[in-house]
Amino acid sequence: MPFRVAVVGTGFIGPVHVEGLRRAGQEVVGILGSSAEKSKQAADRLRIPTAYADFDALLADGDVDSVHITSPNRYHFDQAAAALKAGKHVMCEKPLAMTSEESGKLVEIAAESGKAAGVNYNIRYYPMCLDAAGRVASGELGGVFHVAGSYVQDWMFHPTDFNWRVLASEGGELRAVADIGTHWLDLIYSITRLDVAAVCADLHTVYPTRQRPTGNVETFSSGAGGDIPTEPIAIDTEDYGCVMLRFANGARGVLWVSQVTAGRKNCLRFEIAGEKESLAWVSESPNDLWVGHRDRPNEAVIRDPGSLAESAQGFSDYPAGHNEGFPDTFKMCFRAFYNSIESGGQPNYPTFAEGHREIVLCEAILESHQEQRWIELNTK
């Protein structure tokens, strides 16, 4: 029997969850938008049986086994807590909460609930990322020397680009680091399993003033078109950030993020130098993994379900050469989540503890930037 799932959020990412859930063989029984009308529209468009009037109606739906939360960041804490307390599994979009105090509480609430509590770090589920993790876990890479990479976009390139995420009040004090940088940080953690011991960050707001559409600007609306009236608004979140990392084992790292690099649409890159080999991956060609060698030719590994690392087996459905992509990562993250619930074993998905870890990291990054110095962490 499939799990019966309700989805919260009808913007870009809500429907992606709906599709991913269906591909993962689960049943989407209801959806909640920012109003009863929005719920109805989405339910019709996506052919979902129930449109909830509000979050309480969703909680009260006894048919619902599991809730996927894709609402704006500031609702995550309340909704996740309430859903867990209502006896439902929760898969929450990142960031798990607005502060580490909140996310720390959610970890406790999840533990008390006995329910599965996951954060949708879907990028882990690119098969070649899972494969990279398998290579590290097996010892093939040897110890990690250093990790470098980036997550770069251009959707905030123009000073006329605007989205609720640029406002600290809506999305949190960190933006580029929190929105995309945490994907990179989580990915590197999922591959290397290294704890971050200290960070040193430099953030920069390229456009301290942007143009915001005037009038009734909806939370989910995207950037202003050419002839929409706008007004200037001061921006207090970063367009660019760089973070140097020290891992608990002495390895080093560096990440840079940008939302104002023309031509990079959504490009995550990493390069992990290890004692025995190196690994590099670029999200623009997600079916390829580069494995660097000193004493023999480098390898250009093509995703092939039959030859993935053992821990990655079962998370790639299409034969080699038949590219999988971004939508498939949702399917696989949800497969991991629901398989893990069914099997009853250790969570094999990004947990609330891992979601909390990212928020602790973000707070240290912000503190480092504000104080212009290295900040040590106690992630464990």
Added chain:
Amino acid sequence: MPFRVAVVGTGFIGPVHVEGLRRAGQEVVGILGSSAEKSKQAADRLRIPTAYADFDALLADGDVDSVHITSPNRYHFDQAAAALKAGKHVMCEKPLAMTSEESGKLVEIAAESGKAAGVNYNIRYYPMCLDAAGRVASGELGGVFHVAGSYVQDWMFHPTDFNWRVLASEGGELRAVADIGTHWLDLIYSITRLDVAAVCADLHTVYPTRQRPTGNVETFSSGAGGDIPTEPIAIDTEDYGCVMLRFANGARGVLWVSQVTAGRKNCLRFEIAGEKESLAWVSESPNDLWVGHRDRPNEAVIRDPGSLAESAQGFSDYPAGHNEGFPDTFKMCFRAFYNSIESGGQPNYPTFAEGHREIVLCEAILESHQEQRWIELNTK
């Protein structure tokens, strides 16, 4: 209301249809395997309500609006004809039939039926292929000078690799050209809309003997493992083929196909030289289109739903930088098929006439090889 669809075939490609149909918002109501038991297993595994005992049971199911045929090639004609006559829409896997006589009849049967009749040339539906077609249609490319490309795999690389498709009796006298070459030929047709006037082909069976697993070898079983007993079998289909093309407008073309090129898992490439620019695409990086210019820098176009050619609009769901892949092409091909039915206009999908066209081409290619000379076609 979604269309209610029955799927025939439970091998590799049947479940791909199931997933694509669901993502396209259609309802999969039943499935048919090579036996009642296989139907049942697939229905359970894929959570499909009805498992048919046989094809007649499927035809008799009044709930079924549409049938997707993914059975072995030699069943396509009978099943497609029967389904159309039973008043159901048909989406058939390629090749449409075993001979042009059959496929020609199917074109007539489809016309008489008044039902939609499509062939699943899914590769057309990579958004950058649709975009390429839009560029040609708009005149941006100018007249086509020549087209070159390939479809290359390695799944038949070893003489111990075996599949029913290598036997002419099961898959037809052409193999590499028919299985993969026709995808390329259809793709080029869909982009350029050029008719082929003449072909000159050279085919080669690299391994005239292969090892076939002995005993009860199922039609769908894949290559022999290390310790399965095998027996030698003479192979009468090509591992490699090359076809020179002349198009009706005087443009030239060349295609080569191989199933024995180590390291190329499933690689389709084309390069179209036009009067004003060139276009190149590789299926291993399907989100990228190369646009070549003589007098200004070449462009590396990244798939972006907002900037696709007008005719490609609506066939890409994920933002730029969020890679779509092979599974998405099924979703989009089926979206085109069912939208076309709903809108009632001209078919905006690969029709039976176009499926027939490919079989006519294949017969000319085979004749050319056998006679070692150019063969002219009358495709129109």
Added chain:
Amino acid sequence: MPFRVAVVGTGFIGPVHVEGLRRAGQEVVGILGSSAEKSKQAADRLRIPTAYADFDALLADGDVDSVHITSPNRYHFDQAAAALKAGKHVMCEKPLAMTSEESGKLVEIAAESGKAAGVNYNIRYYPMCLDAAGRVASGELGGVFHVAGSYVQDWMFHPTDFNWRVLASEGGELRAVADIGTHWLDLIYSITRLDVAAVCADLHTVYPTRQRPTGNVETFSSGAGGDIPTEPIAIDTEDYGCVMLRFANGARGVLWVSQVTAGRKNCLRFEIAGEKESLAWVSESPNDLWVGHRDRPNEAVIRDPGSLAESAQGFSDYPAGHNEGFPDTFKMCFRAFYNSIESGGQPNYPTFAEGHREIVLCEAILESHQEQRWIELNTK
């Protein structure tokens, strides 16, 4: 002591020889242009001691050990024959002559002379091409299944592009195949050492009329600028060609060439499918060789002097990661030529016999196109 070399030709390729000779440690003692004045200008510009008034003056120069011929194609036969008879080594630009009758005679003249006689198939000397040849020679590749590739440019893209090479009277009846296709054919020969048994070709003149600058158009002048008066001229040489190949061992091949593909500046590609692995190379990234495998990851080999195939050792001077390019191939081809002379052993460079082989091939290709059928060769 370095060899003392005279260079014939002061167009694009003559100075490339001068530079390559100097880098290879040889001494350029004199140069000959299309007039005494041109000789003088080139000698001054390139700092060469002697400017010859004419070819006889060059032949009479007792200081000259060796002559590099880079004059227009139609002079090659006379100049090469005369230089050999005058007791000088000859390195001739391709094509060796205008007809196989001529090139056959040159092979005889060379043998009688006892002098070294080479053809400048410089592309063989990209280190990764030499390495590919080493891989085939060592048996690493196993038997060759098939070879496919292309040589594509855009310098004749516009109907206003003009060069003496487009005229059969100046450059020969074949153009794209002879100018660039023969580089590919020679390269594949140098790698695989397979003889061509039969060819089937299709040639196409995309622009049967071009605009030629009027007035005193010099042989070496390049395409017409915007405001130079031009006149239409009928073109009888191909802009595009495709050749299917059968090798003596049963392997197959296909080559296409084009000089009208916008955006491809000078792009040679090959893909060799062998019994044990595949090799692919693209001249745009000449320091990389792709090695394809069926049962393990593909390799992206980076040029590294220390790990080249043994037969390629000594033909790459710069460490891995320090790219070598087109100019380096001349240095290496000339190093091979002069080392071979010094060592007195078997020629380890493209010989007149191999230059003759290409002309025989070209004549078969032209005949195949004219007769629209396969033509068999006796290259040996």
Added chain:
Amino acid sequence: MPFRVAVVGTGFIGPVHVEGLRRAGQEVVGILGSSAEKSKQAADRLRIPTAYADFDALLADGDVDSVHITSPNRYHFDQAAAALKAGKHVMCEKPLAMTSEESGKLVEIAAESGKAAGVNYNIRYYPMCLDAAGRVASGELGGVFHVAGSYVQDWMFHPTDFNWRVLASEGGELRAVADIGTHWLDLIYSITRLDVAAVCADLHTVYPTRQRPTGNVETFSSGAGGDIPTEPIAIDTEDYGCVMLRFANGARGVLWVSQVTAGRKNCLRFEIAGEKESLAWVSESPNDLWVGHRDRPNEAVIRDPGSLAESAQGFSDYPAGHNEGFPDTFKMCFRAFYNSIESGGQPNYPTFAEGHREIVLCEAILESHQEQRWIELNTK
């Protein structure tokens, strides 16, 4: 008349200068090795007329117009100072000196001498790097937002890899940053002309102990082979480094360097995000420049002498598609140097002031690492 040049140093880079000088049309009249015997051997091997017994003999050679210094770093100051005072032009390998005190003095000595004084930052002279600089200078890029990149190698990957450069006493306290990082820093400066206002660095010695060959280890000898006796030696220079940068205009930057990343042979990458477009370049494909756009397709620019930025014109000799490489950058750097002398105008090459600038930067980077904080600079 060519300049008459003497070269100091016969290791890897000395002969590269010899070749580059000859290609640039200059005359190499003499060479100096680490002993009279080494001078003689190199002179013979490279066919250079004069082998100097020592540096004084070189200085005393009245035929010498110019001296190229490629000796170990610690000799640069004395040799450069002496050569300038002897009235010779100087082209010095980087780093210009061991300390900023020394390099500062050299700037003064150069000014007093009235001679040309350059530092061989050859990487600037990749044509696409010159082109990038031209794009910034012309305003095409707009203001620089941020710059990120790396210089990564693997030649120190194993703890048994050894070279005099790993010892602070021989090469200076900084290694990876000084050896390769300064190439990146200079390149970015040459492109953006932005001064660095502050740095924050983290350095890491992955192998604090390496194996050094015992016995008479020559300064220039490379890593230990398998059966050479070795002894452990403590290493006090970094294998890895990361530097965050703030430029005087507020732009940000980040550079990481590594000499222990398996599979990266010698890979320099940069990505410059500007107000109007982005630029990216990778030294492994030096003939390509990526130009990123937000509102139109990205461009993949191929080196083409005819379409380079105006300031880059004259520094690329081979037509588009005929790859230039690492050796060509020496030719072009020397062309710039000697053309600049001949023309008598402003230096159009990396000056001693710019070489000094790098050493000031390095000292700030080292101080930042030692003090674990941001360090401000006064580069101007």
